[in-house]
Amino acid sequence: MYSNTAPEVSTEEFTTGYGFRKSLKAVKDAVSIEEVAQGYGEFRQSGGDRLLGRCVLPNHEDQTPSMTVYVEEQRFKCYGCGEHGDVIDLVGLAEGCEAWEAMMILAQRYGIELPGRPDSWHRKQARQKPVRDELDRMRVEVLRRRLFRILEPMVRDVEDEALREEVAREVWTALWPQAEHMLREHRKEGAS
Numbered sequence: 001m002y003s004n005t006a007p008e009v010s011t012e013e014f015t016t017g018y019g020f021r022k023s024l025k026a027v028k029d030a031v032s033i034e035e036v037a038q039g040y041g042e043f044r045q046s047g048g049d050r051l052l053g054r055c056v057l058p059n060h061e062d063q064t065p066s067m068t069v070y071v072e073e074q075r076f077k078c079y080g081c082g083e084h085g086d087v088i089d090l091v092g093l094a095e096g097c098e099a100w101e102a103m104m105i106l107a108q109r110y111g112i113e114l115p116g117r118p119d120s121w122h123r124k125q126a127r128q129k130p131v132r133d134e135l136d137r138m139r140v141e142v143l144r145r146r147l148f149r150i151l152e153p154m155v156r157d158v159e160d161e162a163l164r165e166e167v168a169r170e171v172w173t174a175l176w177p178q179a180e181h182m183l184r185e186h187r188k189e190g191a192s
């Protein structure tokens with residue numbers, strides 16, 4: 001009865017949770033800012049561990065290369081518009097997206113496997129399952145009783161017991177898929 005597909009994870013839960021910080025670290029460890037920057041334009045060696053290139057920000061029309069990438073620190077700074085940060089910020093600026101999207105873009109582009117949810121999350125889900133199953137069972141029972149309350153006056157005057165049962169079955173099979181659909185929708189709302 002209970003669908004065992006995982007509930008949708010909201011963006012908020014995703015970006016504030018333990019999993020996000022862990023994933024962010026995995027991505028930052030796996031990519032190098034100089035390589036990512038090269039993907040957005042030409043960056044040239046500029047003494048020491050620095051690279052110089054045009055700003056990756058689409059609306060900064062950088063005529064002279066103003067963006068410096070510091071390889072050792074894995075950071076960048078644009079001396080034209082003042083933007084600075086790490087590789088996630090760089091992708092965020094270049095793609096015009098938020099940090100979590102930048103992280104997903106990099107993970108996909110470089111085939112980085114993101115860490116799974118921590119064991120504590122799975123333990124919590126497992127603990128809650130019996131409660132959820134019980135709630136589902138109760139909801140089904142409430143629906144069943146409601147349906148029969150509607151049905152009962154309709155068949156009260158039918159003498160033939162077999163016919164009464166058949167009518168009940170008809171109503172049940174006609175209405176049950178609709179009821180199940182309602183339950184599913186209700187659960188989707190609850191999960192978001």
Ligand SMILES: [Zn+2]
Nearest residue numbers: 055060078081
């Ligand atoms: Zn700039």
